[in-house]
Every structure is written in structure tokens, then in C-alpha cells.
Amino acid sequence: MNKAAINFVLNGQEKALEVDANRRLVDLLRDDLGLTGVKLGCGEGECGACTVIINGQTANSCLVLAAQVDGTEIITIEGLGDHDHLHPLQEAFIEEGAVQCGFCTPGMILSAKALLDHNPNPGKAEIMDSLSGNLCRCTGYTKIVNAVENVIRQSNAKGS
Amino acid sequence: MSVVGRSFRRKDAVDKVLGRTLFSADIKMHGMLEAKILRSQVPHALVKKIETQTAQDFPGVVAVFTAEDIPASNSHGIIIKDEPVLVKDKIRKIGDPLALVVAETEESASQALEAIKVELELLPAVFDPEIAMKPDSVAIYPNGNILERRKIRKGDVVEAFKQAEFVVENKYCTQMAEHAYIEPEAGIAYVDGENVVVHVSTQNPHFDRKEVARNLSLPLNKVRIIQAPTGGAFGGKLDISVQVLLALAAFKTKRPVRLVYSRKESILASTKRHPFVIYYKTAADQYGRLLGIEATIIADGGAYASYGPATITRAAVHLTGPYEVPNVKIDAYIVYTNNPTAGAMRGFGAPQAAFAYEQQMDLLAERVGMSPFEIRMLNALKNGSVTATDQVLNSGVGISQTLEQAYATAQQIIFPGGLRP
Structure with a gap:
């Protein structure tokens, strides 16, 4: 499997990773990075449960390859608030x-x-x-x- | 009483808005395996042979299970235990489970599924319940396809129709509907000492426990079901989905096993709202007062019983609507077909009935020359009314007041200046 090196900012933190070329962003976030607030509902961009914000725009992370997010800034629900400081x-x-x-x-x-x-x-x-x-x-x-x-x-x- | 009349924050809401709630598919355990189900792509067939050796030898595959591996029963169902955990000899719908692959990764499990060879003898299938209920239909079950029948008889319907000034007669058909909860079915099971634990998206943990215990031949106290936060259900997670297979896999491999349906699999395998065919005949006198109803309901139950017998009971007793009808003849049938299994879904047969009886009322109003509001007020149940099943409603009947208030509110919206038509 071809690998791709990607650098991006995730919830304010810089990430440098190597990802399989066919890895979906939703799987990278959920399985590799443990951000299970990103939900997988349909896998085909219909339901929006896997929505993340990439460079200020919403995207279905099931329809984005991890390799495509090189150089971007991503916000998931985990980046929004915590128990003491809700958004x-x-x-x-x-x-x-x-x-x-x-x-x-x-x-x-x-x-x-x-x-x-x-x-x-x-x-x-x-x-x-x-x-x-x-x-x-x-x-x-x-x-x-x-x-x-x-x-x-x-x-x-x-x-x- | 300190909570009565006050609003409280949901206990689970904070974790949910933070994305920290762990649904079944979010849980990972050390040494966890992933499971995938091989499902039938045909609606009706005899299974001659399932060859799993190639799949078992696949890299990363830990085990492949078929009907032979289920210790006992190999059946589940809330009312009738007619659905196999894994099909042994007969496929009754597209999506019927044939084998379970358990592997180190989801990818291995998916690839190994394709290496399983299934030999089938295809059978003709039946998808229309009105055809399925005929004696010469393709038989899905040895004793015929009519699963159950409900009858309501009150008064003299023949006489009512003789005396009727107006008769409205129609056929109503309603469609199959998928619940489409946003979280597809998922669960994770593991062995804890002598116990098998299943953490699952479900509406029915006590039922799940009994079905797991019966199929695994375990005493009830060795099975623990934990209802995970459940991402919507609407009746669709009352039946068995992943519970028994997961428990089996964890019990046999002694490792944690996770099974998560894809959306496609969820839609393919889960129950649906029963599609109904309703033949409905209404008799009324010259003033629009209901004299009698004669109706037949044919509910498409799909391949397995699920909640079908209860659904036709509910539909039959609701078929007169909130109206007083002195003479009633209703027959309701639940019929097996090779369609997806129909099960519980919000309203449980009552919405399908409402679709028919309210249209009958509108059409009757038109015939009599009354407004839809007037004909409903004339026939609405009141305190002291007797229902189609002879229940006396002594108190608390609110339909007339509800209609009046709704009518008044509608007037304000439609004619804000206070004008009435």
C-alpha cells in the first residue's frame, strides 16, 4: 500500500503522520487518533454524522481521504469544549x-x-x-x- | 416530588454534546477481533452446503462459524422463535445470515467472507402477501404462509349495510418503511470469568439476555447484556441483531469481538414497518352517523414473525378509529413473504389503520354533504361509548374537546381576522 506523509493541525495541535493512500479521514480520526466523537452513520456522505470542519468548511469525513488533508486545519467535536467550558x-x-x-x-x-x-x-x-x-x-x-x-x-x- | 413540574438537564447530554459518549462502535478492547456476517443475496433457497475452509485459512482469520457451531436452539424471535441465528437449511429473505467470520481486522474478515462458498437450490419466491396467503402459493413455511389471524365481531354488519344510506368502500395500501436510526447496529462482546458480556445498541436487553442464553446453552446468570448508548431505534432495535452472534464468537474464541453493521447491512437486515393492504367498507345513515364497518387487513410480515402478531392485534382494534361504530366485522391477517422482516415501528400498526379510517371519514363526509369536522364530531367516542371490542369507556375520552380546540386554533391561523367560511 502506498503511503502518504501528511501534516495538518487537528483541534489546535500539529500532527505529522504517514497514512495509507486509501485510508478515509473518518477512519484516521476514529481508529488511529481515537476521536470517536466523529460518528460513522452511512459511509456515503448522506447522513452528516461524520462532519468535521476543514479550513472553516464542513466536510463529510467519510468522503475525504486522509491523504487529502495535508496542510489543512481540522476541527472535530473534541476541539470545541470540555466539561468545564462548554461551547x-x-x-x-x-x-x-x-x-x-x-x-x-x-x-x-x-x-x-x-x-x-x-x-x-x-x-x-x-x-x-x-x-x-x-x-x-x-x-x-x-x-x-x-x-x-x-x-x-x-x-x-x-x-x- | 421535588422533580415534578421542573425541567432538568438530561444526564447524558453533556457527554453527547462533547462527543465523549461511547457508542458500541466506539469501544476498543485489548486483543479485540472484528466480525463480519455473510448474508444471503437471494430471497428463497435451500442451503445445500457451506464451505468455509478456504475462509478459515485466510490470513488474519481466527474463526468461521456456521449453524453447526451454535450450541443450542439456533432460533430467536420475540413472539415466535422462527428466525435462525445462522441459517441451517432454508433461506427466507435477502440478508439472511449464513456464516460469521471473526478476524484480527475488519479488512481480513471482509475479504474472507468472499472466500466462503455456498451451494444453494433456488426456490421461487413470493413478495405479495395477497398471493402468499393463497393455498396454492409458494410455501415459505410447511404449514402455509398465514402466520396468524385476528377477528373482531360486533353486532350485525349485514343488517347495518342493508339499512345504510351511504356506503364508502376502498382499498388502502401502505408502504414498507425503514427506521433509519443514525447509528447502525453494533456491539462488542467478551468473556469475563464464567460470564459472557455483550455491550450492544439495543432496546431490549432482557430479551437479548434470554436469547443469548438459550442459543449458547448457558444459564441466564452467565449472560450479561449492557445496553450501550443507543443511537436511535424507534422499534427497530427490539429484535436480535448482533447479540447472539457476538456472544457466540466471544465465547468460542475467548477474545473480545466487535461487530458493526454498515448502513447497507443495517437496511438489509433490520425489520421494517409492516406494509398493509386494507379493504375497508363503511356504512352510514342519512345523517352521516356510522352504522357499521367491514374490513380486512393483510399485513406483510416478511420472512419472520418478529412483532407481527401483536401488530395486527393493534391494527385491528384501532381500525374503527376514535369513532363509535355499533356493528363491526374486522379480519386481520399477518402473512409471511420473502420480503424483509417487518417488526416494531412507532405506532405498531395503528398508523396504517389511521391512514385508512380517516380517509374513509373524509370521503363519507363528502358523500353526506357534511364538513370533515362535523362528521368527526358526530361520530367521535364520548364518555360511556362502547368500542369495537366492547370496552366501555367510562371516563377520560377527550377526542371531541381535542377536535374543538384544534378547530378553533386552525380558524385563527387560517382566518386571522376572525372570518369563518
């Missing part, structure tokens, strides 16, 4: 009841983060559009969208 989106998801089984949650939060990083004040339609690549079978989406709207409202209240 505002994480806090809002809990508060709003937007978490049920939890399997779509990491990808959903990362898609919301990527949106707010680009546009801190999106409308409801834009929120729904940005989350449309992340399937949830439990919540019916309403509380997820509410959670994102709450974060926007709070951040606007702080800013004004």
Missing part, C-alpha cells in the same frame, strides 16, 4: 433539549459552528439550509434550530 452551541443544545440519542449531535453542532463562524447573524432559513446535510431521526429538528437561534440571540444581546 455556547453545546450549552444551547443541552438547554433547548436538542439532544436525544446523541448520534447526530457532534456533526450537527459542527455544522452550526461553521455557519456562525461565517455569518454570526443568519436567519432561520439559512440555519436550516446549513444543517440540511445533517440527518436527525429523533428530534424533528425544531429544537436543534431553536438552539442555534438561541445562541445567535444571546450573542446579539451581548454585542448590543
Whole structure:
């Protein structure tokens, strides 16, 4: 198997690795690096459970080869917060009841983060559009969208 | 009582938003093996021979199991134990499990699957329950394909239809539906002293325990099932998926074994919502009051019973809807076909029934010249009403108030200025 040398920044830490040319990013993150917050739901880019942020853009890590991420910056759910310091989106998801089984949650939060990083004040339609690549079978989406709207409202209240 | 009326944070929510919750596929154990299932690609066949030697000799393969390796029973099922853990002699659907490969890596296991040779004698298959229930149909089981029947008889339906001013008669068909929980089935099993432990995505750990114990010929107290955080289920994780095979593999190899379905495998192997065919005939008097219902439900149960008998019971008792019907004749059948097994899914036969009876009400309203709201208010169950199964509803019947409130709210939304049509 051909190997590829890759250097990238993962959740703020520099990584230098050799990967098999056919290794998917999702497998590198989950199996080799132990970042199991990256979920594997379908393996074909339909469900969004494996969403990560690469250079500010969301990507299905099941559709990206590890060899392709050389020179990039990647954020997974593990890079967002910890028990003592939850990210505002994480806090809002809990508060709003937007978490049920939890399997779509990491990808959903990362898609919301990527949106707010680009546009801190999106409308409801834009929120729904940005989350449309992340399937949830439990919540019916309403509380997820509410959670994102709450974060926007709070951040606007702080800013004004 | 300190919790009543107050909102609390979910205990599991913090780990879930942090991505720290360990679902079954996230668990790794020292010396862990990976398992893969060889599944049938044909819907109906006799198994003549399964040759596993080539696969066993494959690099990285630790063991290959077939029906011969299951210590006892080789069957599971919540109501009827008609589903094999691994098929011994007869395939009844695409996706039926034929062999289990356990290897050092997922890749080895997948490659070894392809080295297993299966000799089959193909049989004609039947996919339409109305054809499957005929006496001359392809027989999936020796005693015919009708698994069970439920009957409801109340009053005199023949007389009701004689007196009817209006009769509405239709055939309703509903589709198969996949639960599509975002987490595919997964589990990991290991031996702990004398016990076998299965950590699994499931809705039914107590049932799982009994099925593992029975198939492995172990006493119940030697089997421990731990429900892992379960990434959605909706009824689809009430049946056995990986539990028995994982326990078998761990028990035989004495090493931890993990089995994770792909999405394709999850859709192929898991149960579905029962597709229904409903023949529905409604009789009403000149005012739109229901006089009688005569209906037949034919539920496609797929290859194995699963929750089918319970589903047709629920469907039959719900088929009159929340309406008072004095004369009722309902027959509900659950029929085996070579389709994917149908099982529990939210509502358990009641949504399929609602699809039919509510359309009947709308069509009847049109015939009588009433609004859909009026015909429902006229026929809604009340305190003191008697159901199709002769249950007297003494109190707590809220359908009329619910309809009135929904109607009032709808008026405000549709006619915000307070105008009524």
C-alpha cells in the first residue's frame, strides 16, 4: 500500500503522520487518533454524522481521504469544549433539549459552528439550509434550530 | 416530588454534546477481533452446503462459524422463535445470515467472507402477501404462509349495510418503511470469568439476555447484556441483531469481538414497518352517523414473525378509529413473504389503520354533504361509548374537546381576522 506523509493541525495541535493512500479521514480520526466523537452513520456522505470542519468548511469525513488533508486545519467535536467550558452551541443544545440519542449531535453542532463562524447573524432559513446535510431521526429538528437561534440571540444581546 | 413540574438537564447530554459518549462502535478492547456476517443475496433457497475452509485459512482469520457451531436452539424471535441465528437449511429473505467470520481486522474478515462458498437450490419466491396467503402459493413455511389471524365481531354488519344510506368502500395500501436510526447496529462482546458480556445498541436487553442464553446453552446468570448508548431505534432495535452472534464468537474464541453493521447491512437486515393492504367498507345513515364497518387487513410480515402478531392485534382494534361504530366485522391477517422482516415501528400498526379510517371519514363526509369536522364530531367516542371490542369507556375520552380546540386554533391561523367560511 502506498503511503502518504501528511501534516495538518487537528483541534489546535500539529500532527505529522504517514497514512495509507486509501485510508478515509473518518477512519484516521476514529481508529488511529481515537476521536470517536466523529460518528460513522452511512459511509456515503448522506447522513452528516461524520462532519468535521476543514479550513472553516464542513466536510463529510467519510468522503475525504486522509491523504487529502495535508496542510489543512481540522476541527472535530473534541476541539470545541470540555466539561468545564462548554461551547455556547453545546450549552444551547443541552438547554433547548436538542439532544436525544446523541448520534447526530457532534456533526450537527459542527455544522452550526461553521455557519456562525461565517455569518454570526443568519436567519432561520439559512440555519436550516446549513444543517440540511445533517440527518436527525429523533428530534424533528425544531429544537436543534431553536438552539442555534438561541445562541445567535444571546450573542446579539451581548454585542448590543 | 421535588422533580415534578421542573425541567432538568438530561444526564447524558453533556457527554453527547462533547462527543465523549461511547457508542458500541466506539469501544476498543485489548486483543479485540472484528466480525463480519455473510448474508444471503437471494430471497428463497435451500442451503445445500457451506464451505468455509478456504475462509478459515485466510490470513488474519481466527474463526468461521456456521449453524453447526451454535450450541443450542439456533432460533430467536420475540413472539415466535422462527428466525435462525445462522441459517441451517432454508433461506427466507435477502440478508439472511449464513456464516460469521471473526478476524484480527475488519479488512481480513471482509475479504474472507468472499472466500466462503455456498451451494444453494433456488426456490421461487413470493413478495405479495395477497398471493402468499393463497393455498396454492409458494410455501415459505410447511404449514402455509398465514402466520396468524385476528377477528373482531360486533353486532350485525349485514343488517347495518342493508339499512345504510351511504356506503364508502376502498382499498388502502401502505408502504414498507425503514427506521433509519443514525447509528447502525453494533456491539462488542467478551468473556469475563464464567460470564459472557455483550455491550450492544439495543432496546431490549432482557430479551437479548434470554436469547443469548438459550442459543449458547448457558444459564441466564452467565449472560450479561449492557445496553450501550443507543443511537436511535424507534422499534427497530427490539429484535436480535448482533447479540447472539457476538456472544457466540466471544465465547468460542475467548477474545473480545466487535461487530458493526454498515448502513447497507443495517437496511438489509433490520425489520421494517409492516406494509398493509386494507379493504375497508363503511356504512352510514342519512345523517352521516356510522352504522357499521367491514374490513380486512393483510399485513406483510416478511420472512419472520418478529412483532407481527401483536401488530395486527393493534391494527385491528384501532381500525374503527376514535369513532363509535355499533356493528363491526374486522379480519386481520399477518402473512409471511420473502420480503424483509417487518417488526416494531412507532405506532405498531395503528398508523396504517389511521391512514385508512380517516380517509374513509373524509370521503363519507363528502358523500353526506357534511364538513370533515362535523362528521368527526358526530361520530367521535364520548364518555360511556362502547368500542369495537366492547370496552366501555367510562371516563377520560377527550377526542371531541381535542377536535374543538384544534378547530378553533386552525380558524385563527387560517382566518386571522376572525372570518369563518
